[in-house]
Amino acid sequence: SGSSSGGDSSSSESGSETSGHKVAMIMSGTVTDGGWDQGHYESLKRAIDSHSGWEMLEPKESTANADAATAAQSYVDQDVDLIIGNGNQFASDWMEVVADALESHPNVHFLITNTDPVTEMTDYESLANVETVLPDFTQTGALAGVVAGLMTQTKNIGFISGMKLPSSLKKFSAYLAAARKIDPSIEGQYNFEAGFTDASLGTKLTEQWISTNDVDVMWGDASVVDDGARQALEHAGEDTHFDIAQPIDIVGPDQPTVVTSTVIDWMIGQAMDEVEAGSFGDGKVIEANMENGGIMLGSFSDKVSADIQAKIADYSDQIKSGSLLADEDISDIMGTLG
Amino acid sequence: MGELLEMENISKCFGSFYANRNVNIDVRRGEVHTLLGENGAGKSTLMNVLIGLYQPDGGKIVMNGQEVQIVSPRVAVQHGIGMVHQHFMLIEDMTGLENIILGDKRHASPLLKEADDRASIKEIMDRYGLEIDLDKRVADMSIGMQQRVEIMKVLFRGADLLILDEPTAVLTDLEVEGLFDIMSALIAEGKAIIFISHKMREVMRISNRVTVLRRGESIETLDLADTTEQELADLMIGQKFTESIYEKVSTTDKTALELKSVSYRPEVKHGGLKDVSLAIHEGEILGVAGIDGNGQTPLAELVTGLIKPETGRVVGPDGSEIALFSPSAFIGAGLGNIPEDRNKMGLVGDMTIAENLVLKQTQSDRFSYGHGAWLKTSSIKEYAEVLKDENDIRCTSVNQTARSLSGGNQQKVILARELAAHPKLLVAVYPTRGLDIGATEFIHNQIVAQRDAGCAVLLISADFDEVLKLSDRIAVLFEGQIMGTYRGENPPIKEISLAMAGK
């Protein structure tokens, strides 16, 4: 996969004499999964571009659970300054590595995304060398929700997530709640267990919803499964069935059904700044939201009229200011999700 | 020279072992040429070389005066050579017709031409009096018919030279006569036949010339008219051969096992038992004569505990009825078993000879500590060496696999194992099928010795001569029923033969 700037190891070892920093990323999937890990990778690339003196190591793709700790350890051994784990699944696997590194490699820092240290890192003895990134999922969900609410003709919208995580539940609840602000009669279909690899499941689920529930807008949170969903939407008619992508901007001619994307930036630049400044750690949570540019809507396809785009902009401001959705709007829906 | 085939100085090695070394043989049109030799003498190997299954390591093959290279069975067919193998080469799950036309290349069309083929097969069937049910699955055919399918396969391909490797080993006398008629018809047409058999009577009856093989080498070729049975036997084993004659004993009344009106799948003609009553006494050999497939297999399985009778009773030596039909229960009660198929049922081929010899005794104190908790490998090996010497098992080591032994030696391993346990009842099913005269003699001696030691022996054999030679009493099995029981001393051969045919 893509060439790293550092060349081979001999130069990176000699690179330690410069004051440069190294960053590494560990993921379960691949950088081209069109979703989760690709989003992280693009965030990392953006951060590298804006931070001179940082060198990115080859990302560690397709990391099995059983190898997650070893993968992290391998970067600890190389004195990598910042080790990023794409997702909360790394939180439990890294417990020992993080603890050991604190003593043996105090200059190594760990950034785990999509993780709430309060609930998910209770095993950790110390969080001195760890931070997490937690996007404001209410905002993402609400953004997708207003787009869906404005685009749906049938008043039925769907959502597929790879895993039943607290964040997924929050996303869907905000998504449906926001859509209902536009039309209270809107119904939402969901599946939280689609995994991240079986594209055909996305197709089949979406086909089901299209035929029996008349769903015409989908929002996906399951990497390649989303591609499957788009396949079904396309089959049903690309002029009447729409998809909202995430977490990267993929609107383009080869994705006829995608009308826009909810884009997440994983705030890796901020983590790098903190590492440079020596302020990184203590289990701080870096929040990604609309204010700091961590969350935004991507470009629109020509299926979204200027009129609708204007409305979306309006609603976006309300979301940003927190005035669109009340907490109960979300918790009411969340209570029905089983 | 007029010779159809000459094989000159053929050698074939397996690893470092020469199965054939400089073997010479020539075959003329219109003759039955018999290959005679002990087990492992290299007869089948030589024929497999001729048919192109094995590639020789030396020598040449001349057909009709021209040297030929037979690199595969297909080439052999092109040269008009066909072989009926020692072990049937049939696809059991296919019909007779399918087996015959399989791989045949006479039609250019990739499609099967069943109707055409059926007609030409019918024609051959009529010409030689070969009776085959073409639409029957081979698995459902009698052994005799299976063999006719084998012969038909060869004739259908237009062979001039037929190789019949131990074709009679599995046939009844009646079927052997049928086969000989076909063979006579074939040679009358100028075809040539290479015939292999261990039964001297047959060899003397059908051969024109005989070539004797010993330890992979051709010893001599003789005109049958110029030789005697004794001379051939001596040549074959390389020393003087004397056949034993066994004394018959009169029956004791101590019963080892008694079947009382036993039935097992009586509705099945071939493979069931109908209302069978039979007592086997201590110190006698009870021979069961009959054409193969008339209930021999279920009878053998019943008295070894492999199957349970559907109706009727089986009574043990102490007069108590046997309820538990399992091989281990029978073995525990003193059963020795020489099963029908030595490879499949008698031996674990991939285990060593030593392991096979202690197969049933691994839990005994002699071969293990703590009732099987730790095997005494050295005791096992010592024991195996003793049995090997006692029973003249020819092998390089008791640690070689049983599979690598010749049939005769495999049978000796089984016999050694079974007799060492001093059985009260010995069931021997086709104990000498395919064995040479020497091995047959050895096995017979052992069985008679057991009888003399007081063991009850049930001998089931399709070889009528064997039954006559050994039995103190003879029972005849036909379509699952006992047709009668006859004395073994001066047996009424005619009556018995009729009973075997169901009359």
Place this chain on the structure above:
Amino acid sequence: MSKKEALSLEERNERRLAVLTPIVSVFLALLVGAIIIACLGKNPLVGYGAMLQGSLSDVSKIGKTLERACPLIFTSLCAVFAYKCGVYNLGGEGQFIMGGCASAAVILGLGVEGPGALSLGLVAGIVAGGIWGLIPGVMKITRGLNEMITTIMLNYIALYFMEYIFKNAYSDQGLPKTVAVPQSARLPEVLGTHVGVVLAVLLGVFLWYVIFRTSFGFKIRAVGMNPIASRVNGFSVKRLVLLAFILSGVIAGLGGAVEFLGKTPFRLADGFGSGFGFDGVAIALIAQLNPLASIVVALLFGVLSTGGTMMQSVIGVPTAIVDIIRGLIIIFAVAGMAMVKLPKIKAYLANLGPKFKKAEASA
């Protein structure tokens, strides 16, 4: 006398080949891997150096490697035992997973702690693994169903059942992972690794003894080689086959429990046991169904996994490289071992022996 010596020489040669072939195949596979790495413009020597350094350079690394090998030892022993009895159990993964699930269910479900909970967890794993092995066994014995298929189907069912365990039944605050095993119920540590590794090795030795030195193992082997003859000779074949199913399940199930109770993160989550079953089968066959050799081969696989990860991150090559090397090792070993058993090759090798001898003598 001389005959005997000749044979023992042949036997020794055969044994030497049996050891040599897998070793050569490992080297060949590494060589091919090196060529691929070189083609990517990376230095394979640095990579392999990193592999060794990452897996064996110090006590804690060796500990991690052992921990990684531990489940593979269990699943390979599971395969060895089944195959010895002629049972093609491909369900090691399912049995392993069910072992982990049962262990989690009793410990988290009952909320117990301490060494008692630990033993309870291990026993639960044994029982569940045994049951998961019993099911295909019963189907084979009563209905004659091909166990390769049924065990693979049962793997999927176990996988989804585990999802239920970690997502619904014992989920940690709704996250897709179970609550962690309480500290006091975890397997104790020894020398930088957990005591389950010791258990695995002991089990391997014990199985070697059972298979090759007891009457029971003798019967198991006999049934595996020829079930009909075994039955005729008085072995209760169906019972032995069923036992083989159950015991191989028990071994894998125990492995699952050990993995759950011994290895960080002490939880069930997505990917638990993934691929271990098939790896176990491959290991067992490379080890030629010898339990002791299985341990060694499993350790090699452990080195490949931990060291391979290190290699990737140091020289920056795709993850697939290590999988390719692993696949090559399996295929070279399998092909190599088959090849040296071919009559022609055997004859050639047999002829080599004397020639060497002669050369030595004349030298």
Place this chain on the structure above:
Amino acid sequence: MDFFATLPTILRATTMGAVPILLAALGEVFSERAGLVNIGLEGIMGIGAFVAFAVGKLTGNLWLGLLAGMLAGMLVNLLYAFCTVTLCADQVVTGMAINVLVPAIALFGYNLFVGSNSANATGEQMASLSIPGLASMPYVGDAFFAQTPLAYLAFIMVPLVSLFFKRFRLGLSFRSVGENPHASETLGINVVRVKYAACIVCGALAAAGGAFLTLCYTPIYTDGIVMGRGFIALATVIFGRWSAVGALGASLLFGFFDGLNVALQAQFQAAPVMFFKMIPYLVTIIALIFFGSKHAGPKANGQPYLREQR
């Protein structure tokens, strides 16, 4: 849920799900009829899926992609053939090795192909071909008569394969090799050649099954895209008693229950859906229990064959 409302979609999922399994199963029928149990189907499908995806994307011609995928499958299975037929290696382990090695090669190839250029990650899709009239039939129209050409081909293969084994000289030879290779050899059938031929056909068909996943199902390749379909195909061959028609029935059955699983997931959203996901596998087992007879298939299936050995 309203079963009849969802039925057309379930049926559509049935055929879509059945086709890749069917193709692989047909390949396996050839293989097992010639005495070779190939557990490596999973891996072969994987390489077929990747190569078809990559070549289809590169050339823009999906049929070329399909052919390339099939070629890759054949090559991989030639490796299997070499190990099992020429070297007489254990078939199960060789298949297992294929399953480890080949997906790794595919993933490696994918890494090289896509690189970090995610534009390469989405490929082309085969357009479906509605059969006028039939396609508008209620329930079954969309499911059976609005398929991609490759799916039609798969279904047409079924009677062809059946005919091959029943009416063709070569078909008879295939069967005999699986039943008793020694006997076949004595009849002048080149057993080794038949086995190699079986492997080539099996490799091509299984890879076509994999190619269906990337050419007709979803336009992307992912590691693990085959998702156990190769193993299911193995089961369908047994369940279908080594016949093409049987394999069709078995794969449709599996496809149907997989479709039902998705329908249940779609409609009972708050339920623990993992139990729905078990359904196809449970049904396969149950179906085997009830309909999988003790008939063990070709007799010499799984056994190595050496000419000069008994």
